[in-house]
Each structure stands twice: as structure tokens, then as C-alpha cells.
Amino acid sequence: MDRCTIIPPHMLDALATSGDPELAARARESRAIDERLLRARRGRPEARGDETPIPPSEDRETPGPNRSIHDAKGEQDLPGEVVRKEGEPATQDVAVNEAYDGLGATWELWANAYGRDSLDGKGLPLVATVHYGKDYDNAFWEGAQMVFGDGDGVIFNRFTASLDVIGHELAHGITQYTSGLNYQGQSGALNEHVSDVFGVLVTQHHLDQSADEADWLIGADLLAEGVKGVALRSMAAPGTAYDDPRLGKDPQPAHMDDFVVTSADNGGVHINSGIPNRAFYLAATAIGGRAWEVAGQVWVDTILGDIRADCDFERFAALTIQAAQARYGAWVTDIVTDAWAQVGIGSSQRPDRPGPAQEDEPPSRPLPTHDSELTLTRSGGFAGLTRRRTVTLGDLPEQDAHAFTTLIANKDLAAVSRAPAVPDGFCYGLECDRPPINVQIGEPALSARTRALFERTLADAEPEHPQPEG
Ligand SMILES: [Zn+2]
Known part of the structure; x- marks a missing residue:
């Protein structure tokens, strides 16, 4: 896995050439830091399976997150000085408290909805650093911890402001410990997609929103006032999140017909993720109810199942359809299959249904709601x-x-x-x-x-x- 940053290089590039010298300098600086980190991480062992970068704490008495928030104080040394540990009261620093609460909300989704204790399933401590660099326009998963910049205040607010961004970054940690999807090309776009899915699900779970109530936006609170746009990405309508003179236009496609072939951004991992993102949105809203319960569970089963690190879109779609069949039967399977078909994936393929029992399967039925x-x-x-x-x-x-x-x-x-x-x-x-x-x-x-x-x-x-x- 390479770098997993929330702000894609195409946005930093747009800023660097936006004509505003100050913005351009900041964007170049953020990119240079990203690239230094990338170089530093090459050659470092991947953490999968038992290669835990930080040993899990085995003597915890009560199940719950094990968080520590650090302050880099504008420097770029990780993890920085510890400023809030698990169970300690809120500090005066809003970024520290947002990071602490965001890590907690993410832990809650994975534990309560899917029975998974932290990123590795074994109570891995959750570590985050805030105030990384000066006006740093990014947040990223560093392989063992999360890192948040303060943003430049002109285009981007502080990166702890959006809960889905925190959920997104930690989901990169989940991927690291599970599917290990290669951060390149289609498997890289799936890596991004999985992070966007569980990013929005952390927010929806935290707010107890149904699929219909949710905004399906990534980073809605990141864009500073005056930026023409609503968020970094839209899972419901990829390609419509922003259109700003300094940022450019949201380049995400919503259908395979518009798949972007590029060598930039590790083969367009932040761009083509729009296609599976929309498929998830379509499936979750067609199923109805709370998206983490059925659609989210199907995606969890997929990434915890028999998936290869070089998985492509077609294969991933087939795996979600198999997972839907295994857990819920025909009614969810049909919805998931149809969602992928609507974005141009897998429409001609259907998984084998189990034999004789299938004629007895009930027809599609929606989930009950709170009013049922x-x-x-x-x-x-x-x-x-x-x-x-x-x-x-x-x-x-x-x-x-x-x-x-x-x-x-x-x-x-x-x-x-x-x-x-x-x-x-x-x-x-x-x-x-x-x-x-x-x-x-x-x-x-x-x-x-x-x-x-x-x-x-x-x-x-x-x-x-x-x-x-x-
Ligand atoms: Zn990411």
C-alpha cells in the first residue's frame, strides 16, 4: 500500500497552478511532504496479519477503544507529544477533541455493528496526531496511525472537522489488516472506495441516520467558506462535489463508460472510486433502512472474505453479490446485482445460485423501518x-x-x-x-x-x- 491521503494529488495540483501564489506555495508544500512520507515508507514492511506495528494491549479490562491523541505542534515529527489518552477529559483544543471523538465513533461502528475490536480485530490502539505541519492540506493513514493537518483556512478547514474523513482514514487501517488491496489502479480505487463506504457509515451510524436521510458526502465540513462546492466527494452523485476556480471540477466518474485511464494518483484511485461508490449508494438506498446494517454488512463480509489484493471492479462486484447471497438470500442479492449493473459492472454475470432450494426463496422484500x-x-x-x-x-x-x-x-x-x-x-x-x-x-x-x-x-x-x- 502506498500513501492513503484524503486530498488527492489532482486537487493539490490544481491549487499549485491556481494563480494564487500563497495557495500555490501551500499546496506545493503539502505535496512535497506527502512525497517525502511516501519515500520514507517504501521499503517498510506492510502490516498484515500478525505483523502488528503497535502491539495490541492484551490486559484491557473493559472492551472499548484505546485512544491516544498527539500534538505535532506544527512540526512533522510523528507521533508528537501525547495530549489526550483514553478516558481523559476533553482539552481546550478542538482538533484534539474532534480526533478523540472521531476515533471513538469509528471504533463504535466496527465494534457494535460488525463485532470487530479496532482495526486489527484485536484491540489495536488508535493513535492520531493533530496540528501536523503548517497549514497542511491533508489527512492520511500513515500505516500505524492517523495524521491530520490544520488546513490552510482558505480552501480547507482543519481535517478533524469531518467525521467521515476520520472514518475514511481508519478504514485504510482495516484494509491494511484485511484485504490488503493494492493501492494502484482498480484495486487502489477499491481501497479508496472501501474507505469512503466506511467513512460515511461511521457518520451515519453516529448520527443514527437512515440511507435516505444521509448526505452521502465525504468531507462536507472540510471546504472553507467561499469554496464553490459541497464536499470532496459525493457517493450519490460522483463528479458533482465541487466546481471551483481554484480547485477545478470534481473529476469522479459515476459509470464505467467514463472510467478515467491515468497514471496520476496511483492510476486514478481517488477518481475511479466514484464508480463503486455510486454502486454502494444505489444498493444501500434500494435496500432502505440503515445502510450499515445490511449493505455495510455485505461489504464487511466481502473485505473479510476470500479477496485478493489485486481485486478489480468486476471481481469485487461478484464478491459482494456472493456475500449478499450467503447472508441475506435473493432479495439483497438482486438489489446488489442491479446496483452494480447501473454503474456498468457485472451486468452480464450472475453468481451461481444454490440448487434446489432456490425456487422457494421469497421475492425481494424491503427491510422494516422504525415505523413498521x-x-x-x-x-x-x-x-x-x-x-x-x-x-x-x-x-x-x-x-x-x-x-x-x-x-x-x-x-x-x-x-x-x-x-x-x-x-x-x-x-x-x-x-x-x-x-x-x-x-x-x-x-x-x-x-x-x-x-x-x-x-x-x-x-x-x-x-x-x-x-x-x-
Ligand atoms: Zn483514502
Whole structure:
């Protein structure tokens, strides 16, 4: 992996030739530093698998992030003086606090949504340096830590200001420990893409936004006042993030027809990432609900799965489709396949579906939302009493709401409901208005976890005697 910086070289080049001598000098300086770092890192071993640059702390008592924020004080020595460690109170320095909180929000997404403890899955300490260099127009993942410049204040604000930028940089760390996607050409654009995906998902998770509510922008808070644009990149509409006399126009394509062949920027890694970015956006919004739950999980399964470092767009698309099939079945598979087809990838290829069971697969169905109404019943049993509770998903404790969402999304739900009943066993009914579902599941077919979920949800319901139907 080469350098993973948030500001692509094409933007720094545009600034260097913008005609404004002061901006040009700053941009040249940022580029020169980037290149020095790049040279310094060549020949350094890649950290994959067990080659951990910083040993994980093994004696942590409680699970949680292990953060330390350092201050380079305008110099370029890493990591600089430590100014805030895990559990310490906020300081007077907004950049320090933003970095601390941003590392925390990123750790939360990976731990809570995907069960991964830090970048390496083994509690790797999260280290960040702020105030790196003077007016430094960049943020980057250095291979063992994050680095943030203050920005020049003219084009770019301080780089800790956008949470998705922090999530983006740390996702480079995830990639380093997992897929190891080569930072060149299509695999490099996928490396950037994965960072953009988990960058926006950190923000969406932190704000508890649904796919529809999110802005799908990278670095919306980075652009200084007066810059003509909304962000560095737009996943919903690549190529439209900015159009500014000093920065130039956002060069990202949104479709394979516009793929940019270039030797700059490691083969256009910050440019062509627009194509898979839009595919993810299309999939996540078509699935609906919270993007980290289903679409994000499919992408996590992909990068943690059997993926090669030289993976290209077609192969990556096929892997996401396989991951969707394996975890969610046809309805998500079809959406993901269609999303890639809309950006010109993989439309002619479909993965092999598993054999005989496929005719029984339910048709596409959307996820329940917070407004979906669930009616849960427990009937049967020796006493013949029915417990019933109707509840809006959003009124349940968050973990339970998530568990119901996962259950309803589960492709095996219909099959489970066909399991044979046992005499006097309880029978649980799960009915949902959106998506429309009405299944009866015999107790023996339920996992202990799902049964506990049902029992917890029904705990407040009054028992009733069965009503005659008709
Ligand atoms: Zn990046």
C-alpha cells in the first residue's frame, strides 16, 4: 500500500497552478511532504496479519477503544507529544477533541455493528496526531496511525472537522489488516472506495441516520467558506462535489463508460472510486433502512472474505453479490446485482445460485423501518393461552429492534416457519405490516436467542383466551 491521503494529488495540483501564489506555495508544500512520507515508507514492511506495528494491549479490562491523541505542534515529527489518552477529559483544543471523538465513533461502528475490536480485530490502539505541519492540506493513514493537518483556512478547514474523513482514514487501517488491496489502479480505487463506504457509515451510524436521510458526502465540513462546492466527494452523485476556480471540477466518474485511464494518483484511485461508490449508494438506498446494517454488512463480509489484493471492479462486484447471497438470500442479492449493473459492472454475470432450494426463496422484500408495526403472538402450549403484543419497531429497545430487523431480513425465516410443530409446544406468530410478513414458528425451530427476544417482547402482554374466528 502506498500513501492513503484524503486530498488527492489532482486537487493539490490544481491549487499549485491556481494563480494564487500563497495557495500555490501551500499546496506545493503539502505535496512535497506527502512525497517525502511516501519515500520514507517504501521499503517498510506492510502490516498484515500478525505483523502488528503497535502491539495490541492484551490486559484491557473493559472492551472499548484505546485512544491516544498527539500534538505535532506544527512540526512533522510523528507521533508528537501525547495530549489526550483514553478516558481523559476533553482539552481546550478542538482538533484534539474532534480526533478523540472521531476515533471513538469509528471504533463504535466496527465494534457494535460488525463485532470487530479496532482495526486489527484485536484491540489495536488508535493513535492520531493533530496540528501536523503548517497549514497542511491533508489527512492520511500513515500505516500505524492517523495524521491530520490544520488546513490552510482558505480552501480547507482543519481535517478533524469531518467525521467521515476520520472514518475514511481508519478504514485504510482495516484494509491494511484485511484485504490488503493494492493501492494502484482498480484495486487502489477499491481501497479508496472501501474507505469512503466506511467513512460515511461511521457518520451515519453516529448520527443514527437512515440511507435516505444521509448526505452521502465525504468531507462536507472540510471546504472553507467561499469554496464553490459541497464536499470532496459525493457517493450519490460522483463528479458533482465541487466546481471551483481554484480547485477545478470534481473529476469522479459515476459509470464505467467514463472510467478515467491515468497514471496520476496511483492510476486514478481517488477518481475511479466514484464508480463503486455510486454502486454502494444505489444498493444501500434500494435496500432502505440503515445502510450499515445490511449493505455495510455485505461489504464487511466481502473485505473479510476470500479477496485478493489485486481485486478489480468486476471481481469485487461478484464478491459482494456472493456475500449478499450467503447472508441475506435473493432479495439483497438482486438489489446488489442491479446496483452494480447501473454503474456498468457485472451486468452480464450472475453468481451461481444454490440448487434446489432456490425456487422457494421469497421475492425481494424491503427491510422494516422504525415505523413498521409488529404483532407478536405466542399461542399453543398446554394451557391454550395466547399472548399478543403489537408494537412499533421504533418503540422497542434498540438492540431488540435490530434483532427483529435481522430476523425479518433472514432468508431462512420462511423455511424455519415450515418446521414441524410439536404437541403442546408453543407457537410464535410474527406479523409485520411493512414489509408484509405473517409467519408462525414452532418453538423448537427457534434459536435460544430468538426465543429470548420473543419472550422479552411479550413479557408485558396480557394473556388472553383464543377468540373464535369468523
Ligand atoms: Zn483514502
